Amino acid sequence: xxxxxxxxxxxxxxxxxxxxxxxxxxxxxxxxxxxxxxxxxxxxxxxxxxxxxxxxxxxxxxxxxxxxxxxxxxxxxxxxxxxxxxxxxxxxxxxxxxxxxxxxxxxxxxxxxxxxxxxxxxxxxxxxxxxxxxxxxxxxxxxxxxxxxxxxxxxxxxxxxxxxxxxxxxxxxxxxxxxxxxxxxxxxxxxxxxxxxxxxxxxxxxxxxxxxxxxxxxxxxxxxxxxxxxxxxxxxxxxxxxxxxxxxxxxxxxxxxxxxxxxxxxxxxxxxxxxxxxxxxxxxxxxxxxxxxxxxxxxxxxxxxxxxxxxxxxxx
Numbered sequence: 482x483x484x485x486x487x488x489x490x491x492x493x494x495x496x497x498x499x500x501x502x503x504x505x506x507x508x509x510x511x512x513x514x515x516x517x518x519x520x521x522x523x524x525x526x527x528x529x530x531x532x533x534x535x536x537x538x539x540x541x542x543x544x545x546x547x548x549x550x551x552x553x554x555x556x557x558x559x560x561x562x563x564x565x566x567x568x569x570x571x572x573x574x575x576x577x578x579x580x581x582x583x584x585x586x587x588x589x590x591x592x593x594x595x596x597x598x599x600x601x602x603x604x605x606x607x608x609x610x611x612x613x614x615x616x617x618x619x620x621x622x623x624x625x626x627x628x629x630x631x632x633x634x635x636x637x638x639x640x641x642x643x644x645x646x647x648x649x650x651x652x653x654x655x656x657x658x659x660x661x662x663x664x665x666x667x668x669x670x671x672x673x674x675x676x677x678x679x680x681x682x683x684x685x686x687x688x689x690x691x692x693x694x695x696x697x698x699x700x701x702x703x704x705x706x707x708x709x710x711x712x713x714x715x716x717x718x719x720x721x722x723x724x725x726x727x728x729x730x731x732x733x734x735x736x737x738x739x740x741x742x743x744x745x746x747x748x749x750x751x752x753x754x755x756x757x758x759x760x761x762x763x764x765x766x767x768x769x770x771x772x773x774x775x776x777x778x779x780x781x782x783x784x785x786x787x788x789x790x791x792x793x794x795x796x797x
Contacts, residue, residue: 492755494519495736498630499729503548503590503612505628507555510588510614510662516559519737520670524558525551528738528754529681530787531731533703534651536696537710539723541731541761543681544699545689547652548591548610552659558676560666563588567654571642574656579618581660587615588659589625589645591652596644597627599634606649609726615658674741678794685791700787708780711773724768732762742794750793757786 504522508515515521522528530543556563568574581587590612595603597611616633617624623641627634636644646655668676683689687699698706710719735758743751760783767776 492739494740495733499733500629500726501730501733502628503552506588506590506612506614506626507552509626509628510563510586510659511561511664514664516670516673520674520741521555521559522734523738523741524673524677525555526677526680526684527551528734529790530684530700531703531783532690532693532700533698533706535694536698536706537719539703539707539719539727541727541735543684543689544687544703545684545691545693548612549653549657554677554680558668558673559664560668560673561662561664563659563663564661565657565659567657569655571646571656574645574658575618575638575642578615578623578658581658582615582618584660586626588662589613589615590657591647591650592644593647593649594629594644595649596640597634597636598640599627599631599636600629608649608651610647610650610652611644671745674745678742678747682791682794685787685794701784704780704784704787708777708784711780712777715768715771715773715776720768720771724765728761728764728768732758732765735761747794747797749797750790753786753790753793757783757790760786 501518501522504518504525508518508521516524525548526546527542530546532540532542532544532546534540566577568577578587591610592613593606594600594609594611595605595607597603611629613625613627615623615625618638620638622638623636625634625636626632647653647657648655685700690697690699735754739751739754739758742754760779764776764779767773767779
């Protein structure tokens with residue numbers, strides 16, 4: 482007689498490494514008053530959806546969202562403000578950076594990660610955005626806390642300048658920096674989470690896709706289109722983007738969002754987010770070993786959960 486195997490999944494929040502560059506950079510700028518990193522990531526709005534930008538580049542983040550938008554929304558709901566400057570001229574931008582550093586650290590980004598050659602394997606642009614915190618600058622180099630895992634990294638000025646132009650990043654402006662972080666209102670973590678949810682519901686409805694490249698898809702449509710593309714033949718660039726970045730950050734932010742929405746009484750929505758985290762996280766092995774049929778099935782299972790999440794957030 483065969484014994485049935487019953488799967489028991491432990492709902493444990495994730496803690497560990499991962500590509501949370503803008504959230505960690507924000508936390509450094511906020512210092513001791515920063516909320517938990519999972520809360521910070523959640524209130525950027527990133528976990529609530531999926532997008533296939535231009536019909537080709539997948540991200541497990543909200544439709545029409547990017548980190549520049551997310552930083553602004555997080556500051557808003559957390560009761561902070563900061564001065565954001567984008568200077569087109571590189572010389573003027575560097576002079577402004579040096580002047581600003583006299584008053585404290587500066588949040589830099591987006592930058593093109595591929596120019597940051599202190600990171601092993603980086604030799605030129607790869608179209609990957611990144612954020613870091615500048616600590617000092619002189620005529621030869623910039624010293625920065627790079628949240629990719631490199632505290633006090635020395636970055637030659639030529640490399641930093643190439644990265645800061647961000648001309649291979651598909652959002653933002655060249656030489657963007659954020660300074661003068663001020664907490665003007667004390668907002669507790671639960672209140673900030675609640676304040677971020679109306680935007681999440683709108684993004685799950687697909688209302689924020691304007692301005693994206695032609696062919697861009699969101700949420701269920703994005704998941705189904707990505708499944709079809711993987712099943713038809715996952716090219717190395719797509720596979721690399723998914724397994725080195727999109728899956729890792731996507732699963733983590735969904736896990737963090739589940740914890741956050743459960744804290745503010747949205748138990749049903751938290752359960753959906755946990756399901757999404759498990760599905761996205763399970764893609765990693767299949768993509769690495771090239772079990773593309775299974776990865777495609779997982780994405781098709783994921784597709785209807787975006788509508789489920791929107792209904793759960795609206796009804797609770």
